[in-house]
Amino acid sequence: MDQQLQQEGYFGEFGGSFVPPELQEVLSYLSEQFYKFRDDPDFKEELRYYLREYVGRENPLTYAERLTKAWGGPKIYLKREDLNHTGAHKINNAIGQILLAKRMGAKRIIAETGAGQHGVATATACAMFNMECVIYMGAEDTRRQALNVFRMELLGATVVPVHKGQGRLKDAVDEALNDLVCNYKTTFYLLGSAVGPHPFPTMVKHFQAIISEESKQQILEKEGRLPDAVVACTGGGSNAIGAFAHYIDEPNVRLIGVEPDQAPSLTQGVPSIIHGFKCLVLLDEEGQPKKTYSIAAGLDYPGIGPEHSHLKVTGRGEYATVTNEEVLEAFQELSRTEGIIPALESAHAIAYAKKLAPTMSQDQIIIVNLSGRGDKDVEQVYQMLK
Numbered sequence: 001m002d003q004q005l006q007q008e009g010y011f012g013e014f015g016g017s018f019v020p021p022e023l024q025e026v027l028s029y030l031s032e033q034f035y036k037f038r039d040d041p042d043f044k045e046e047l048r049y050y051l052r053e054y055v056g057r058e059n060p061l062t063y064a065e066r067l068t069k070a071w072g073g074p075k076i077y078l079k080r081e082d083l084n085h086t087g088a089h090k091i092n093n094a095i096g097q098i099l100l101a102k103r104m105g106a107k108r109i110i111a112e113t114g115a116g117q118h119g120v121a122t123a124t125a126c127a128m129f130n131m132e133c134v135i136y137m138g139a140e141d142t143r144r145q146a147l148n149v150f151r152m153e154l155l156g157a158t159v160v161p162v163h164k165g166q167g168r169l170k171d172a173v174d175e176a177l178n179d180l181v182c183n184y185k186t187t188f189y190l191l192g193s194a195v196g197p198h199p200f201p202t203m204v205k206h207f208q209a210i211i212s213e214e215s216k217q218q219i220l221e222k223e224g225r226l227p228d229a230v231v232a233c234t235g236g237g238s239n240a241i242g243a244f245a246h247y248i249d250e251p252n253v254r255l256i257g258v259e260p261d262q263a264p265s266l267t268q269g270v271p272s273i274i275h276g277f278k279c280l281v282l283l284d285e286e287g288q289p290k291k292t293y294s295i296a297a298g299l300d301y302p303g304i305g306p307e308h309s310h311l312k313v314t315g316r317g318e319y320a321t322v323t324n325e326e327v328l329e330a331f332q333e334l335s336r337t338e339g340i341i342p343a344l345e346s347a348h349a350i351a352y353a354k355k356l357a358p359t360m361s362q363d364q365i366i367i368v369n370l371s372g373r374g375d376k377d378v379e380q381v382y383q384m385l386k
Contacts, residue, residue, distance in 0.1 A: 009198020009277075012314065015306035017197035019276040023177075026184040031199040033104050038206060043099065050095045054128070057092075057210065059083045061218035061367070066337045073357035074228065074364035078340070079215045079243065081371050088343065088372030089211060089239045090121035090192055096207030097190045098125040106188035108132040112176040114141055114169035114235065115298030115345060116148025117372055118192030123157035125190075133157040136175040139167035141297045148376050166291055169235075169301045173275050193236020194305035197276035201241075201305050208242025215367055216246045223365060229254040229356065232369035233348040234266060234319065235298045237305030243369035248316065257308060257319045258352040260327075263292035265304040266312050266319035274303040280312065295324050295384070296344035296377075326351040331374065331381060343372035344381070 009015045009031075017027055037043040051057040060083065064076040081089040101109060109131050113119030119135040126133035135152055139161040142149050152159050165171040173196070180189045194204040212230070219227055230247055232240035234257035247253040259266060269280030274289055282290040282302040289302040311317030322330075327344060330351035335341045342350060346369075353368045360366070374381075 009202060011307040011310035013271065014278050014309040015198060015201060016278055017276060018273050018278070019197050020181065023181050023184065026180070027197055027199065034100060034199050034203050037100055037103055043103070047096055047099055050099070051092065051210065055085050055091050055095060056083065058214045061215050061222065063222070064338050067334065070337055071354060071357040073362060074360040074366050076353065076357070077219065077227070077365065077367045078370045079211060079367055081211065081239065081369065082340065082342065082346070082373035086117070086121045086124050087375060088117040088121065089208060089242060090118040091124065092210055092242070093192060093204050093207040093238060094118070094121035094125040094190060097203065098129055098131070101131070101188035101190065102129060104188065106131070106186070108134070108183070108187045109190050110134045110136065110176050110179050110187055111190045111192060112136045112169065112172040113192065114138070114172065114300055115296065115343070116141070116145040116152070116376060117298065117343070119152045119157070119159070120148055120155070122190050122192070123152040123155035126157065127155045134179070135159045136162055136172040136179070138169060138172050139163045141168055141172070144297050144380060145376055147379070169297065170289060177275065192238060193301070194238045194241045194307065195236045195275060195277065195279070195303060201277070201307060204238050205241045205245060205307065208238050209245035211239070211242035211369060212244060212246035215243070219365065219367065226250055226253050227365040227367045228360065229256055230367045230369065231256045231258060231349045231353045231356065233257070233299060233345045233371060234259045234304060234308060235296070235301050235345065237308045239369055239371035241305055241307055244317070255311065255317045256352065256356070257317060258348045259319065259321055260294035260296065260299050260348065261321040261323050263294050263300055263302065264321050265302060266308060267321055269304065271309070277306055279303045279306045279309040295327060295380070296348065298343070298345045299348065320352055322348050322351040328381065328384065330354060340370070341374035341378065342370055343374050344377045346371045
């Protein structure tokens with residue numbers, strides 16, 4: 001990929017920055033600061049310190065022996081982002097961005113959240129660095145994820161329910177961007193997904209790439225070779241792009257993203273602009289972003305990160321859907337078989353890995369990125385199963 005284009009935030013035809021001039025000024029400054037500090041030795045050392053001492057990295061690459069046996073196919077390994085502090089991959093990016101915000105002199109942090117995991121991670125980082133924290137969350141998601149709302153408030157954040165639209169993740173992003181336009185002189189937008197105008201997708205990928213950096217080293221130590229496939233759920237795309245990053249240039253490793261069949265941005269989306277960037281978007285008859293639904297609040301988004309869009313159209317990435325029923329079954333199966341309760345988002349990846357396994361041989365390897373743990377979803381699943 002042309003390095004200059006990527007620096008300007010393009011992945012093939014996708015990405016870019018389609019925002020008002022005043023916001024473009026802010027984003028250009030953010031981009032300049034990100035590239036300045038990204039490779040700065042002091043910044044890298046401080047980031048490594050907090051990832052190790054606070055987040056608890058590196059986390060394990062766990063061989064799922066009983067699941068492997070039950071499915072009768074390739075070896076299944078789980079990359080354990082569920083073991084991070086706050087219970088998901090989101091903290092990797094939150095720590096990276098808040099260290100950047102600190103260097104830029106920001107005092108107020110805003111964020112959007114769907115499932116609440118990014119909100120919790122952001123509130124956690126703000127508590128640790130003593131910064132004001134405002135989290136925008138769709139009103140429907142605040143109801144579905146009431147426990148995470150309480151966790152954010154407990155950590156000192158102000159949670160703002162967004163009643164516009166469907167009251168879901170897209171609407172929370174809308175409000176956060178509006179806030180940034182109004183308050184850009186004092187505010188840092190800590191965006192959690194690999195979406196949005198440049199430099200957000202590039203920044204989020206940079207901080208989440210630790211997932212595949214570790215898993216690549218770990219699988220080489222355990223098996224002496226790379227996996228045949230890496231599977232991750234895709235909503236905005238942050239855990240998946242992190243899980244894929246260090247394998248993108250390994251053509252023999254299949255990269256498989258899994259999305260809800262009711263929010264199939266990658267399998268059915270068309271190129272369009274949403275939230276200031278170009279990606280594959282689900283559009284209705286009037287050309288507006290379609291209403292989407294997923295039992296996993298974190299996957300309920302009508303677009304997708306620009307790099308995933310690029311991986312899809314070039315054929316480097318494969319993308320598939322699973323049904324709610326398959327997800328609920330996977331949620332229960334991993335719990336019973338391995339003693340690991342996954343987030344509903346992560347259960348999408350488990351559900352597809354189960355379908356993939358019979359097509360592969362026993363000497364092959366699948367890494368499933370277990371993006372988060374399921375504490376936040378247990379009550380919701382209980383109600384659905386009841």
